[in-house]
Amino acid sequence: xxxxxxxxxxxxxxxxxxxxxxxxxxxxxxxxxxxxxxxxxxxxxxxxxxxxxxxxxxxxxxxxxxxxxxxxxxxxxxxxxxxxxxxxxxxxxxxxxxxxxxxxxxxxxxxxxxxxxxxxxxxxxxxxxxxxxxxxxxxxxxxxxxxxxxxxxxxxxxxxxxxxxxxxxxxxxxxxxxxxxxxxxxxxxxxxxxxxxxxxxxxxxxxxxxxxxxxxxxxxxxxxxxxxxxxxxxxxxxxxxxxxxxxxxxxxxxxxxxxxxxxxxxxxxxxxxxxxxxxxxxxxxxxxxxxxxxxxxxxxxxxxxxxxx
Amino acid sequence: xxxxxxxxxxxxxxxxxxxxxxxxxxxxxxxxxxxxxxxxxxxxxxxxxxxxxxxxxxxxxxxxxxxxxxxxxxxxxxxxxxxxxxxxxxxxxxxxxxxxxxxxxxxxxxxxxxxxxxxxxxxxxxxxxxxxxxxxxxxxxxxxxxxxxxxxxxxxxxxxxxxxxxxxxxxxxxxxxxxxxxxxxxxxxxxxxxxxxxxxxxxxxxxxxxxxxxxxxxxxxxxxxxxxxxxxxxxxxxxxxxxxxxxxxxxxxxxxxxxxxxxxxxxxxxxxxxxxxxxxxxxxxxxxxxxxxxxxxxxxxxxxxxxxxxxxxxxxxxxxxxxxxxxxxxxxxxxxxxxxxxxxxxxxxxxxxxxxxxxxxxxxxxxxxxxxxxxxxxxxxxxxxxxxxxxxxxxxxxxxxxxxxxxxxxxxxxxxxxxxxxxxxx
Numbered sequence: 001x002x003x004x005x006x007x008x009x010x011x012x013x014x015x016x017x018x019x020x021x022x023x024x025x026x027x028x029x030x031x032x033x034x035x036x037x038x039x040x041x042x043x044x045x046x047x048x049x050x051x052x053x054x055x056x057x058x059x060x061x062x063x064x065x066x067x068x069x070x071x072x073x074x075x076x077x078x079x080x081x082x083x084x085x086x087x088x089x090x091x092x093x094x095x096x097x098x099x100x101x102x103x104x105x106x107x108x109x110x111x112x113x114x115x116x117x118x119x120x121x122x123x124x125x126x127x128x129x130x131x132x133x134x135x136x137x138x139x140x141x142x143x144x145x146x147x148x149x150x151x152x153x154x155x156x157x158x159x160x161x162x163x164x165x166x167x168x169x170x171x172x173x174x175x176x177x178x179x180x181x182x183x184x185x186x187x188x189x190x191x192x193x194x195x196x197x198x199x200x201x202x203x204x205x206x207x208x209x210x211x212x213x214x215x216x217x218x219x220x221x222x223x224x225x226x227x228x229x230x231x232x233x234x235x236x237x238x239x240x241x242x243x244x245x246x247x248x249x250x251x252x253x254x255x256x257x258x259x260x261x262x263x264x265x266x267x268x269x270x271x272x273x274x275x276x277x278x279x280x281x282x283x284x285x286x287x288x289x290x291x292x293x294x295x296x297x298x299x300x301x302x303x304x305x306x307x308x309x
Numbered sequence: 310x311x312x313x314x315x316x317x318x319x320x321x322x323x324x325x326x327x328x329x330x331x332x333x334x335x336x337x338x339x340x341x342x343x344x345x346x347x348x349x350x351x352x353x354x355x356x357x358x359x360x361x362x363x364x365x366x367x368x369x370x371x372x373x374x375x376x377x378x379x380x381x382x383x384x385x386x387x388x389x390x391x392x393x394x395x396x397x398x399x400x401x402x403x404x405x406x407x408x409x410x411x412x413x414x415x416x417x418x419x420x421x422x423x424x425x426x427x428x429x430x431x432x433x434x435x436x437x438x439x440x441x442x443x444x445x446x447x448x449x450x451x452x453x454x455x456x457x458x459x460x461x462x463x464x465x466x467x468x469x470x471x472x473x474x475x476x477x478x479x480x481x482x483x484x485x486x487x488x489x490x491x492x493x494x495x496x497x498x499x500x501x502x503x504x505x506x507x508x509x510x511x512x513x514x515x516x517x518x519x520x521x522x523x524x525x526x527x528x529x530x531x532x533x534x535x536x537x538x539x540x541x542x543x544x545x546x547x548x549x550x551x552x553x554x555x556x557x558x559x560x561x562x563x564x565x566x567x568x569x570x571x572x573x574x575x576x577x578x579x580x581x582x583x584x585x586x587x588x589x590x591x592x593x594x595x596x597x598x599x600x601x602x603x604x605x606x607x608x609x610x611x612x613x614x615x616x617x618x619x620x621x622x623x624x625x626x627x628x629x630x631x632x633x634x635x636x637x638x639x640x641x642x643x644x645x646x647x648x649x650x651x652x653x654x655x656x657x658x659x660x661x662x663x664x665x666x667x668x669x670x671x672x673x674x675x676x677x678x679x680x681x682x683x684x685x686x687x688x689x690x691x692x693x694x695x696x697x698x699x700x701x702x703x704x705x706x707x708x709x710x711x712x713x714x715x716x717x718x719x720x721x722x723x724x725x726x727x728x729x730x731x732x733x734x735x
Contacts (some may be wrong), residue, residue, distance in 0.1 A: 013509075091627060112627035113511040114581030133629065135511030173511060197514055201505035 004191065004302045008127045010116050011136035012178040015230035020155075020182060023305065024146050027291070027298035031068055034293060047304055048103040051077035052095070053130070054110040059265060059289070060130050060139070064107045067296035073104075073304075091115060092122050099123045104304050108132075122144030126303045128296075134168045141174035141265050143295040147288050148219055150261055155224075156183030159256075161213050162204075164272050165194040171264045172223060176202050189213035190245060193234040210245065215254045221262045222247050222272045240270055248274045252282060260284050312336050318357025322364055323661035332363055333625050337686040338727040340383045343680050346416030355732075357688055360721055363660045364395025364677050365685030367667040369565055370462070370541055370613035371638065373399070373430070376417060376681035377406025382618040382705050384418065388426035390616070390638040390704035392730035395720025397685035398429035398668075398675060399616075399638070402441065404463035410435040410446045415454040418712065427724075427730040429685070431457040431673060433487060436475045440464040445475055460487035462541060467493055469526060476536035482503065485537040485671055490523035490548075491589070493642030500629050502575040502590040508582065512628065517596065520589050521547035528555040531562055537580045539670055540564040542615050544589040546599030555610045557605050563670050565613040568637060568644040569710055570600050577710065581628040584710045587617065588633035601653060604662065611667045612659075614641045646691055650717045656691065671684070688722040690733075695719055 004022055006171060012020070033041055049068040053061055059079055068075035072101070091110075098106060105126040108116045113133030120127050131137040148154050160179050166172045166188050176186050180203055187208040188199060192278050207213035214220055225241060235241050251257055261273075261282040277283065313335040320331050333340065334346040368391065382390075384401075391399045401418065403409035404637065409418065415432050422430035434451035436459045438444045448459055459479055465488075466472045477484050496519035503505050503514025524540055528551060530539035540552060543566045552564045569587065575610035576592045578585045585591060592600075603609040617634025625632055645663070649656050664687075668676025675685035695716045699707035723731035 090622075090625075092625060104615045110627070112629045114628045117580045118625075119626060133511050134513075170511060173509075196508040197516070198505050200506055201508060 006303065008120050009138055009299055009303065010127065010129045010292065012138045012141055012174050012181065013136070015181065015185070017181050020142070020145065020178060023295070023298050024149060024303065027146050027294040028300065030297045031291070032292035033297070034290070040070055040072060040163050042072045043301060044068070044071040046302055047105070048101070049073045049075045049105045049107065049300060050098055050101070050103045051075065051107045052098060052109070053077060053079045054115070055080065055131070057131070060109065063292040064130065064296050066293050067300055070293070070297055071300055073300065079105060091118065095119050095123050098124060105300065128299055128303070129217060131170050135170050136174045137170040138174045139292070139296055139299065140171045140176040142220065143288055143292040144175055144262060145178055146263065146291045146295055147284050148260060148285070150283060152218060155179070158184040158218040159187065159216055160184055160219040160221060161187045161189065161207070161217040162221045162223065163189045163213055163247065165225055165229060166190050166199065166223070167194050167196045168226065168229070169223050175221065176204055183277045187213060187217070191235050194229070199242055210251050213253060214251045217255045217259055219260045219262060220247065220252070220255060224264065224266065225268055225272050243269050246274065247277050249276050249280065252277070262288060266287070300302050310337060311727065312349055312352035313727070313729070314347060314352035314354045315357045315362050315686065316354050318360045318362035318688065319659060320344060320362050320678060321660060322678040323657045324364070324665040325679065327678060333678065333686065335686070335724065335727050338684055339679060340682050340684050343678060349446070355688065355722055356546060359692060361640040361656065361689040362678070363687050363689055364664040365464070365675050365723065365725060366395045366642065366663045366685050367395050367398045367673060367676060368614050368638065368641070369400045369539070369611060369618070369667045369671065371616040372399040372403055372404065372618065372634070374618055375405065375421065377413065380705070381620050384421045384430060385425035386703060386705045387616070387618070387638070388422065390702060392427040392723045392725065393703045393720070394426055394638040394640070395642045395687040395689065397636060397687065397725040398431060398673060400431045400433050400457060400671065402433050402460060402462040403435040407431070408435050408439050410438050410440070412450050412454040415451060416455055419455050419622060427683050428672070428725055433457065433462070434459045436461045436466055436486065437471070442466045442468055442471065443543060445478055448479055448484055452482050452484050457673065458485040458487050460489065460541070462487065462489040465489050465491045465493060465498065465523060469530065472527065473495055473530050473534060474621060476530050476534035476538065480534055480536040483537070483540055486540045487541050487594055488527040489541050490520060490527045492519045492523045495522065496520040501578055501586065502592045504575055504593055505700050506575045506578060510578065515590050517545040517547055517592060520545055521551055524548050524551045528552070528560055528562055531555070532558065532560045535561065538562045542570070542589055542613070543600060543603065543609055544570045545592045545596040547597050549603035549608055552603070556608065563610040564608070565611045566600050566604060566609050567613060567615045569635060571595065571604065571648060572644055573597070573710060583624045583626070583628055583631035584635060584712070586617070586628065586631050586633055596725050601654045603632045605654060610670065611662050612641065612645060613640055613667070619702055619708050620706055624708050634708065634710050635698040636702070638707050639702050639704060640697055640711045640716070642689070643695065643697070643713070643719050646718040647716055651693070653703070683722050684724055684727040686724045687720050689718060690721040693721065
């Protein structure tokens with residue numbers, strides 16, 4: 001059996017292909033629990049998982065809550081509003097207070113890149129990064145890879161295009177790192193204002209237009225456009241964005257047959273993706289959501305179950 | 310009458326070209342006698358065989374945090390840190406609370422220093438009231454009160470027209486202007502150098518151009534106004550080029566860099582270590598090399614520390630929430646001696662850039678060893694290896710990127726105005 005000796009999952013950087021495969025294999029096995037009439041196993045009974053969300057999130061938080069409950073862990077969520085986080089307490093103080101409640105694992109979402117790394121230096125429980133600023137969102141990338149592997153049967157030798165706001169996207173970073181680790185090639189496309197400086201240093205190819213971006217792709221991953229980027233003058237209008245950087249059905253003719261269209265959600269229909277693509281035959285967006293619970297169950301299991309450590 | 314005899318050291322004074330083994334006698338606040346063998350029976354003798362006796366080091370750029378942020382540093386603790394690091398004089402930047410934009414604040418600093426400081430403290434006044442970039446300070450009065458320069462350190466003057474006026478006005482009183490050159494709009498949202506490391510870490514970047522553009526502006530305005538301009542904390546290749554060009558065109562300008570820009574780079578930020586966060590940020594390895602060359606070739610005139618103490622309140626937080634700045638007074642000499650050891654600079658060249666030239670730029674006392682001159686002397690042990698332990702700092706703050714470094718040498722003794730302000734027990 002593959003060893004999984006990590007205490008934290010702070011990102012996919014430094015996580016090996018074997019480890020990723022092992023997480024995905026575990027998720028595949030656990031997924032079946034979600035289809036049972038009684039969707040619960042006693043594996044993590046008596047363990048405490050705290051969802052510590054410094055930044056608003058519905059889908060990631062509920063996905064983690066559900067994953068913990070399916071494995072019978074006790075769990076509660078702490079969100080930025082209505083807590084000490086908005087009362088000027090430092091991150092470390094809040095975390096130490098949580099630590100005093102003896103959690104086994106803390107799931108953390110924060111708007112500052114590196115916040116989970118800071119926490120990991122100061123408290124003992126395991127930490128899963130559920131998104132830190134524009135840095136990483138490893139569980140999203142793992143659920144994306146789980147979906148790709150289910151649909152295409154492999155994660156190596158694929159061409160994956162990630163399109164949209166790469167600069168501010170932690171989903172993009174984790175996917176770029178994870179997919180490259182697994183042996184796939186990643187291409188990115190977006191307006192230059194939404195690509196991180198020296199993006200090539202991430203090992204990706206940069207496409208020049210939508211046609212080139214989608215051409216020959218096994219997977220097209222669209223990213224959400226944040227409307228506040230408009231206020232930062234990173235692009236002139238949603239109209240022009242949709243025309244030049246939005247995915248329409250006609251673009252997919254150039255992709256590989258059976259191309260997968262993915263999106264971490266929530267979608268701006270008509271901006272980064274036309275409705276017919278979002279609801280079309282290539283879209284695996286809802287499978288992504290279902291796999292999210294399974295991947296998070298796998299991580300809770302692997303990080304908390306002493307037999308696997 | 311108090312007398313100190315430094316016995317048998319290598320007397321090294323780049324300003325006068327002196328480099329020979331001999332004694333140095335201090336009487337009260339002055340150097341009484343220099344060179345050869347000196348007999349002084351009643352003097353306190355410090356044996357200096359194998360050591361270097363040099364003019365006291367002068368740091369053109371420190372933040373002493375008093376008044377206003379005494380939990381980070383005070384004039385007493387900051388000057389004690391200076392003494393421990395071999396410095397006999399420091400120039401303190403005006404971004405205190407209240408800002409040093411008036412005679413009252415300058416008076417307070419100088420009075421506190423007279424009572425408590427272990428080094429000469431030279432206040433630098435603000436260019437604009439409250440560092441707001443709106444109205445000029447009363448520079449003539451600041452000069453009269455004891456400010457040796459004015460600066461916008463920490464909050465650059467964004468308005469070019471106002472900056473021109475400031476430079477012209479300062480020139481009327483021969484007051485040097487120290488420029489923190491940064492295009493704030495271009496740097497906005499940045500927390501480290503813009504480059505592959507920032508991209509990998511998902512942190513907003515500060516492009517080198519934010520510094521280069523602002524230095525180009527300030528140097529252009531220096532040319533226009535005829536003011537004496539000193540460019541603070543040069544961190545990148547483009548800035549070295551800009552200063553080099555301005556000097557070749559006859560602009561009255563000088564420049565400094567800090568030990569961290571000569572030895573560290575953006576990759577050292579590692580896993581979001583806030584002790585590597587300062588402004589300007591640590592640049593690329595190529596920039597580091599260019600800054601070193603700039604210093605070696607004399608384009609960059611001096612090494613200053615930009616000693617910027619912060620407590621764990623500002624540093625043990627999320628990287629993008631953390632304050633910019635690192636302490637430097639107690640590690641600067643050791644870090645620079647490492648560059649000497651590596652053959653990048655010779656010792657005389659280092660001493661020149663850390664004493665004679667800084668004194669010359671702002672017209673300060675010291676910077677040389679001469680009979681009758683002030684007894685500001687640093688006794689260096691270039692081969693006394695030590696390990697940087699922040700807990701042992703005299704500074705109130707511990708925010709150093711050099712923790713754990715093994716450095717080749719340090720100041721064994723510091724004497725400021727004839728008073729021993731630091732003496733390492735062997």
